[in-house]
Amino acid sequence: MISSIKETKQDKIFLAFVYLLLTVALIVVAYPLIYILSASISNPTIVAAGEMWLLPKDITFEGYRRVFQDPSIWNGYLNTIIYTVVGTLVNLLVTLPAAYALSRRDFVGRNLFMILFIVTMFFGGGLVPTYLVVRNLGLVDSMWALILPGATSVWNLIVCRTFFQSSIPRELQEAAEIDGCSNFRLYFRIVLPLSTALIAVMALFFGVGHWNNYFSAMIYLNQQEKYPLQLVLRQILVLQQMSAQAGTIDATMATSLNNKAEVAALVKYAVIIVATLPIIAVYPFLQRYFVQGVMIGSVKG
Template sequence: MATNRGDRLFNFVNSFLLIFILLIVLYPMYFVLIASISNPEAVLNGKVFLIPKQLTLQGYDLVFKNKDILTGYGNTILYTVVGTALNLVMTVLAAYPLSRRDFKGRNAIMAMFIFTLFFSGGLIPTYLLIKQLSMLNTFAVMIVLGAVAVWNIIIMRTFFQQNVPVEVHEAASIDGCSNLGILIRVVIPLSAPILAVMVLFYSVDHWNAYFNALIFLSRRSQFPLQLILREILIQSQMQKMMENSQESFAKLLMSSESIKYAVIIIANLPIFLLYPFLQKYFVKGILIGAIKG
């Protein structure tokens, strides 16, 4: 199709703006990366802009000397894997019945779910409940407390309604499938995109979670990575790592700068590696809730 001068000008301006916005978004991440491997003195003096200065891995060395980092990494991976698996099971079991038109009372149940989006018991009642259930300082409190998200139930229910025709349910039922059989043999195989969306949503939530650990955990051996990083960045945990050294305050400040950027890279690297493979499903998941059947 031939384009006129106005179309070419529009495409040029549009491309320029999009590239400019892309650079604005990407540069902070790029800066953190090059700052983490640059001399901290150069970073503090503002000499690091486009390329690393005086390459060093001092920040990473200091971080990995802290055993709590490795323990937190392991805990976070465990919480993320087990928690995401439980999330998927619970979300599917909640969304599938609510997507069936022959399920009586589904609107009332959905209304109760939605009610929890606007009102909750609050932090203190939740803490007292967890304490009475003897779940403080346990693995379960990091998994069970966030076992399902209502918004994700809505997204998955919408997907089931729009992408799994009623005729498929009826055909499977005529062939002798039970409701559970229909779910396992028919619905789930047809729902790979939404399952990928849920894996991304829930895994990111678990990986970044720190508040529940901050409130309900007091044993350092159970702390997730984010809580360890919070101590390093906010509570000057770095000073404990170097308490036996005779370094000057300036040296301590530069080491703190190296650690700050290194822990940001370490904490976000797994998500950066996962996201490109699931990006198309992420976009689809965002759009599902806006599509009307």
Template structure:
């Protein structure tokens, strides 16, 4: 009896497949270079002699390394106050955001919610029609939140878009049968949410925490409007002041007509500018790799299971 050889399960790669793969790799490397070059350039410029940066001699790697820019930035005592406040606003604000977004999205994901259509309509309406800056300020003022930490976290307590994304995640990912089984066992809605739904929702929680956290970290416009006490200023507002001070000092030097002093002040302003960029962005760049796997899973889960 002849035994027929088993057919190989290996997929034969055709010429068109190879061309497609090579094209994809070229495009991926092209986009990597486009994305990485500005990052490398800013890091290099922040530790390079400004004369090489301004003349265009430094185009990728640092030349005549100096840390004067970082030294001048960190010499300001306000920079540490800004870091402290921004970290506090980011942690507190993100916690409030998640405490509002997750329960709201879970409630809207349940088909038995009474008035779900009306609630969704009201939420979506706010995405297209904003109250405006003046009414928002008047509301914050009347609530007594001007010049307090609450002005930095309460007005942005939730994002309608993030609520919709989280609601979709709950609909697609959390099996309805699992919730029904918990109800049969006597679990309340709150117990089901906290002990079953949330532990299975780590990807979307990480994504929402990252979205909200980045927003709080980069926020400066709200502080510019609502805060006057320097002890409450976030990092971004402090860094903005440092840049403005350097620009003003340069203009004053120009009016004085001292060429050497003007050149020195312009050099300082240039090196401080790049150092400020690194100081403001470095914490987020450090934190992102730890959340990346959750971020990718949370973003792609809808398309994979849909």
């Protein structure tokens, strides 16, 4: 027979407070998502007038129709997917081996290299020197200008190094070395398979960063056909902001700008939904890695 523990009055008050806090957090997080989704299928005039604050009104799918018919948006979508996939692979290929090497106690000079990495977290050359370096390397107006300058993140490097030090038992590595396992084989056949959770989390962190990045593209890319989706979205936002000055020009042009602004606002919300869906779809598949202990049972005795 399972005995139940009776909750005290203080426990009930605390539990009610927790539920209240979680409900408020849910509302704060969910409201912007619901608002954007509703705005993407509502009449842009009603949205601009502030008459729609939660549920959609005067439903229209004109924004999604224009998104699916606009070649620049689809081209930006394709560019973003390419930049995200290639950039994430480069990040993992650079970060994971470097972190593993820095986690090895027999790596001579690892503390010096770690100090040099950490210094870059506090001191940087700035935008102009970085642009000059990228230009001198011939990377301007190419995909690699968005990938190679940020090939690794020192913070993620430290996280990976800490994971290798704390989660990969030294005894397991020593046993593999006694059996004649080389360093490369140890890394690829033992360390990486035991680091599935770390790889998934790092891929998610790097991937989200590449997916949302627009500033580097705005600085280094000149040809519009190479723009990522976020930069295309920025152009739509700029078009909408231009309509705010419509009152200072003649009526014909003001009407034209207002019409374009309404279309831009409708497309803006639709693009936000379309651009966010892939990241939202990936999260459920990687969420378990945040709470799963992959090292349980890897060492016996």
